[in-house]
Amino acid sequence: MSVDVNKLKQEYPLLQEITDYQPVFWKNPNAGKPADLPFGSANIFDVEARLRRYAPYFAKAFPETAATHGIIESPLRPLPKMKQAMETRNGKQIAGQLYLKADNELPISGSIKSRGGIYEVLKFAEQVAIKEGGLVYLDDYAQLTEPKFHDIFAKYGIAVGSTGNLGLSIGIVAAQLGFRTTVYMSADATQWKKDLLRQHGVTVVEFQDNFTHAITEGRKDAAKDPMTYFIDDEGSSDLFLGYSDSSLRIQKQIKDQHIPLDDDHPIFVYLPAGVGGSPGGTTFGLKTILGKNVHAIFAEPTHIPAVLVGMLTGLNEKISVYDVGMDGKTAADGLAVGRPSRLALPVMKTLLDGIATFDDEQIFAYLTMLADTQKIYVEPSAAAGFTAIDRTIEAYKDQYPMENATHIVWATGGSMVPQADMDEYYAHGKRLLDSEKK
Numbered sequence: 001m002s003v004d005v006n007k008l009k010q011e012y013p014l015l016q017e018i019t020d021y022q023p024v025f026w027k028n029p030n031a032g033k034p035a036d037l038p039f040g041s042a043n044i045f046d047v048e049a050r051l052r053r054y055a056p057y058f059a060k061a062f063p064e065t066a067a068t069h070g071i072i073e074s075p076l077r078p079l080p081k082m083k084q085a086m087e088t089r090n091g092k093q094i095a096g097q098l099y100l101k102a103d104n105e106l107p108i109s110g111s112i113k114s115r116g117g118i119y120e121v122l123k124f125a126e127q128v129a130i131k132e133g134g135l136v137y138l139d140d141y142a143q144l145t146e147p148k149f150h151d152i153f154a155k156y157g158i159a160v161g162s163t164g165n166l167g168l169s170i171g172i173v174a175a176q177l178g179f180r181t182t183v184y185m186s187a188d189a190t191q192w193k194k195d196l197l198r199q200h201g202v203t204v205v206e207f208q209d210n211f212t213h214a215i216t217e218g219r220k221d222a223a224k225d226p227m228t229y230f231i232d233d234e235g236s237s238d239l240f241l242g243y244s245d246s247s248l249r250i251q252k253q254i255k256d257q258h259i260p261l262d263d264d265h266p267i268f269v270y271l272p273a274g275v276g277g278s279p280g281g282t283t284f285g286l287k288t289i290l291g292k293n294v295h296a297i298f299a300e301p302t303h304i305p306a307v308l309v310g311m312l313t314g315l316n317e318k319i320s321v322y323d324v325g326m327d328g329k330t331a332a333d334g335l336a337v338g339r340p341s342r343l344a345l346p347v348m349k350t351l352l353d354g355i356a357t358f359d360d361e362q363i364f365a366y367l368t369m370l371a372d373t374q375k376i377y378v379e380p381s382a383a384a385g386f387t388a389i390d391r392t393i394e395a396y397k398d399q400y401p402m403e404n405a406t407h408i409v410w411a412t413g414g415s416m417v418p419q420a421d422m423d424e425y426y427a428h429g430k431r432l433l434d435s436e437k438k
Helices: 005-011 014-019 041-061 063-068 080-090 113-133 141-145 147-153 165-177 191-199 211-223 237-244 246-256 277-290 306-313 344-351 360-374 380-396 419-437
Strands: 025-027 076-078 097-102 157-162 180-185 203-206 228-231 267-272 294-301 354-358 406-411
Touching (some): 025 380, 041 063, 041 141, 041 237, 041 246, 041 277, 113 165, 113 228, 113 277, 141 147, 147 165, 165 191, 180 191, 191 203, 203 211, 211 228, 237 246, 237 277, 246 277, 267 277, 267 380, 277 294, 294 380, 306 344, 354 360, 360 380, 380 406
Parallel strands (some): 097 406, 157 180, 157 228, 267 294, 267 406, 294 354
Antiparallel strands (some): 025 354, 076 097
């Protein structure tokens, strides 16, 4: 769309700092207001029930899930050494405790996309298996590994546009089930993710352009084939809801680790944001299941803060970072999205507490610090949440009892990164940290 950038900057002065690529913190003025949401707790429990039905399938088809009986979940890890290192580096105390929601360890695709992306594939596969394969809800879904169902699924295509991790999660599971699978990948996608998909029999269509172009072309191609199901990262409710199920698991983890949650003990959750679907679905789940004392903060690159531009202006998906003259460049490939989700942002209008933007260099520094202190390795975008903690504490110190807070950084990916790439990421961060000491 055509936008009057100067008029928007007059109406929203923060937009000038954003377009100057300055790290900013935005408090959502609508946070906590009453809202008529399109989803509720029943949707989350429907997701959980379907994942439980599929657990026998995963335990058989993906042996790495056998230890969790076919349930795809990650641990919640305390980070005492990381907290101390951050306090030393930044010269200030972090009020409260620090944890990592380690979705970097999720099986199959090693990222948060193992939640929403896989879930939408499963829902579609279930519909096909019931319609054409005689599957019923109380069957043992392990039978979906049989050639009969593979042949049924092979008549259908599944397609998605992706910068990387979503394509991995959908591609690996869809191809394993038997679907003809195509992933349309933007120029930001890393080569190893493309290579891994091809190793799993997935067709990868590459573009030397941004995510918006890739998903648009993918949507067009899929529309030409009535047997192809397109998973739309910009507007899929199934994808969005697939992320919400994490709230049920983290609720149990919080209880088991005796982490307090009430008016006097708030929890702040830090989520990297690209198109906004995965952090949006996660936030919806957390707010619905855990309630008002959980506060969600999104983290976005200074050069491509699509969700922030959309929410600040109220234009949501009708505006992209390119419309306001930004270059959209970032090393955080999973966050390289110029236009936000048309579904997630209206839901986030009252559920999201704030958004922090960060310089790319900082995520490499935190990636290296996490490796040095806790021996945990994540990809660059997964370290984004660490960049927002100090500013969140400062922004809400007069509103909440921050000294009693728990901070949970959501690590969105990393375990499948090739060693050579991880070594390069680590070295980049090490150089930055060493230069700070001089």
